Every structure is written in structure tokens, then in C-alpha cells.
Amino acid sequence: MTVPAQPTPAKRETVREDVREELPGNGQAGQPNAEAPGSLRAAVLRVEGVTDVFPSRPLWQRLPAGALSLLQQAAGQRGAGDRSTGQQGGDPDDGPLVEARADGSATDVTVRIGVGADARTPDVVRAVAAAVRAHFAPAQVSVKVTVARISPE
Amino acid sequence: MSIPHDTFECGHTLEELSQYLDTGEFPDPRHLETCPDCRNGLDSLRRLSTAGSELFSNDLAEAGSGNDDWMKNILANLKLELRPGRSIPLRSENAADTLTETEGSVLALVRSVTDLAPGAVAGRVRLEGDVTVPGEAITVNLDLAVAFGNPLLGSAAALRHDLGEALARHTELNIAAIDITITDVIDTPREEP
Numbered sequence: 001m002t003v004p005a006q007p008t009p010a011k012r013e014t015v016r017e018d019v020r021e022e023l024p025g026n027g028q029a030g031q032p033n034a035e036a037p038g039s040l041r042a043a044v045l046r047v048e049g050v051t052d053v054f055p056s057r058p059l060w061q062r063l064p065a066g067a068l069s070l071l072q073q074a075a076g077q078r079g080a081g082d083r084s085t086g087q088q089g090g091d092p093d094d095g096p097l098v099e100a101r102a103d104g105s106a107t108d109v110t111v112r113i114g115v116g117a118d119a120r121t122p123d124v125v126r127a128v129a130a131a132v133r134a135h136f137a138p139a140q141v142s143v144k145v146t147v148a149r150i151s152p153e
Numbered sequence: 154m155s156i157p158h159d160t161f162e163c164g165h166t167l168e169e170l171s172q173y174l175d176t177g178e179f180p181d182p183r184h185l186e187t188c189p190d191c192r193n194g195l196d197s198l199r200r201l202s203t204a205g206s207e208l209f210s211n212d213l214a215e216a217g218s219g220n221d222d223w224m225k226n227i228l229a230n231l232k233l234e235l236r237p238g239r240s241i242p243l244r245s246e247n248a249a250d251t252l253t254e255t256e257g258s259v260l261a262l263v264r265s266v267t268d269l270a271p272g273a274v275a276g277r278v279r280l281e282g283d284v285t286v287p288g289e290a291i292t293v294n295l296d297l298a299v300a301f302g303n304p305l306l307g308s309a310a311a312l313r314h315d316l317g318e319a320l321a322r323h324t325e326l327n328i329a330a331i332d333i334t335i336t337d338v339i340d341t342p343r344e345e346p
Contacts, residue, residue: 112189121254122325125243129247137191147258148190148254150254150262
């Protein structure tokens with residue numbers, strides 16, 4: 001799945017992935033910001049206080065049919081890619097851990113997390129947003145972080 | 154355990170979670186790792202089971218059957234709370250960002266803190282007020298089932314303190330009040346002289 005370099009202004013494409021090099025401004029492997037697939041999830045999990053990164057499924061379940069179709073198409077392509085590496089694909093619970101929507105000028109990144117009981121949740125959430133932003137730099141991203149679970153003590 | 158059979162947003166039910174705890178069987182085991190609502194539900198059911206064991210060691214079968222009114226109330230409310238609910242905003246350092254926590258995660262937090270109180274089990278938990286507006290005054294309404302013989306006023310004061318600390322740590326809500334109502338006093342079996 002790739003994001004068009006110069007999409008038509010009215011078209012907003014949805015991609016499901018956890019792969020930074022597919023997003024605007026992160027196109028060339030081997031450049032300083034290029035990292036392996038899955039590294040965004042790892043970056044979020046490295047934030048102190050984060051216990052889980054949940055699939056963003058509840059969000060894309062609410063997407064309009066057209067966007068959902070794109071999403072499913074992307075999932076199919078991703079699933080094919082995953083199969084080539086021996087990983088499972090296609091199960092909604094397999095992902096995406098991050099949902100990114102890009103229109104060529106900006107990228108929205110959605111992350112759902114769980115937080116530990118000993119952490120200060122608002123601080124953790126802000127740290128996650130900063131980690132996502134740093135991960136995609138120099139690309140400009142809008143980050144949506146949702147806490148879906150606070151682990152019991 | 155007899156449990157209301159309504160479906161969560163993820164498509165699973167409290168009954169399935171209960172059966173999983175009883176038998177280890179679940180239609181989609183991997184889902185339990187990736188669904189925060191189901192995990193919150195499992196936590197609550199585990200605590201409820203533990204509380205039942207502690208409060209009713211001589212009458213566990215009846216308590217665990219879900220036939221008691223207090224147990225039915227707790228399960229019915231749990232079913233309602235195991236949903237994302239409203240989005241509660243958190244301050245962001247970047248205007249382009251949207252940082253939130255789900256109402257369901259906060260209700261589960263209140264329930265987990267409450268269930269730590271000795272001899273008490275959370276019943277209905279509600280956040281009254283518009284939690285989607287930063288700074289809006291919010292009242293926490295909590296119904297409690299407590300075991301007979303517990304000092305109610307002392308327990309409520311301690312619980313209110315613990316809840317205040319937890320909510321201050323994990324939310325940016327403007328908590329105006331924490332109202333605790335004892336809705337059930339559970340008459341536990343007494344030891345024979």
C-alpha cells in the first residue's frame with residue numbers, strides 16, 4: 001500500500017499500517033528516519049506507562065463505506081504481504097495498530113493504548129503523542145491518542 | 154453464572170467472558186488480547202468472583218449463580234459500562250493533536266479502585282456531567298454493595314479519598330463530588346456459636 005505522492009485535493013486516502021516509510025516524507029529506505037515495519041508500535045510501547053497498543057478497529061468500523069472499501073483493499077494487500085513473510089493477515093484483531101490517513105499535505109495518525117495503574121495517564125498520553133510525532137519527523141502529522149484501558153492495580 | 158446476554162461493540166458478550174473464566178473456552182481467544190473492553194470485563198468478573206468467594210465462602214454456589222438481586226444489578230451495570238462511551242479530552246501540547254480517554258476506561262478504573270475496598274463491590278458507576286467539555290464539573294455516582302458488619306461511613310470516606318486520588322492521577326476531569334450510595338447490604342453467613 002502506498003500513499004500517492006500527488007493525490008487529487010478532494011481525495012483522502014486511508015491506509016492501515018504500522019510502516020513509517022509508506023507515509024509522506026518517509027519514502028526512502030536507508031535515510032536517517034527509515035525504520036523497520038512495526039517500529040511505530042515499538043516506539044509507542046517504549047513510552048513509560050504504556051502497557052498495550054490496541055488495534056484501531058472501533059474507529060474504522062465507523063468509516064463511510066467508500067473509506068472502508070479502501071481500508072479493506074489495503075488490508076488485503078497488506079495481508080498478501082504478510083503472507084509472504086509468513087505472518088497472518090486479514091483478521092481484524094491483527095491490526096491495524098495505527099491508522100494513518102493522508103491527503104498529501106498532512107497525515108493523521110490514530111493510536112489506542114492501555115496505560116498502567118502506576119502511571120499518570122495524561123502525561124503518558126502526551127508522551128505517546130510526542131513519540132509518534134518524533135517517529136514521523138520531518139513529516140507533519142496530527143496525532144490522535146485514545147486511552148482505552150487503565151490497568152487495575 | 155447467569156449473566157445478561159447483550160452484545161458489546163466488539164461482538165462478544167459478558168456471558169462469553171464468564172464462560173471463558175469458568176472453562177477457558179472462548180470463540181476467538183486472540184481477541185481477548187486486543188480488546189480493551191473485554192479485558193476490562195474480565196478484570197471485573199475476576200474481582201467479582203473473588204469478592205463472592207470472600208463474602209460468601211459458605212454460600213458460594215448461591216452467590217455465584219447470579220440469582221441474588223445485588224449480583225444481578227452489578228452484572229447488569231457491568232454490561233452497560235463495558236463500552237467505550239464518551240471521549241474524555243486530555244490537554245495536548247500540540248493544537249493539531251487530539252488526546253482522549255474513553256469513558257469506559259475511567260468507569261473501569263473507578264470499579265477497580267472500589268473493588269479493592271474490603272467487603273465492598275461496585276454496583277452502578279456513572280459520570281454525571283458533560284465529560285467531553287474540559288473543566289466541566291463532574292460528579293461521580295457510585296452504588297456500592299457492602300458486606301454486613303462493615304463500618305459504612307469509614308469505608309465510604311476512605312473509598313472517596315482513594316477514588317479522588319485515582320481520578321486525579323488518571324484523568325483531567327474536574328471532579329466536583331463523589332457520591333457513594335450503599336444500595337445493598339449483603340447479609341453474609343455468620344459463624345455458628
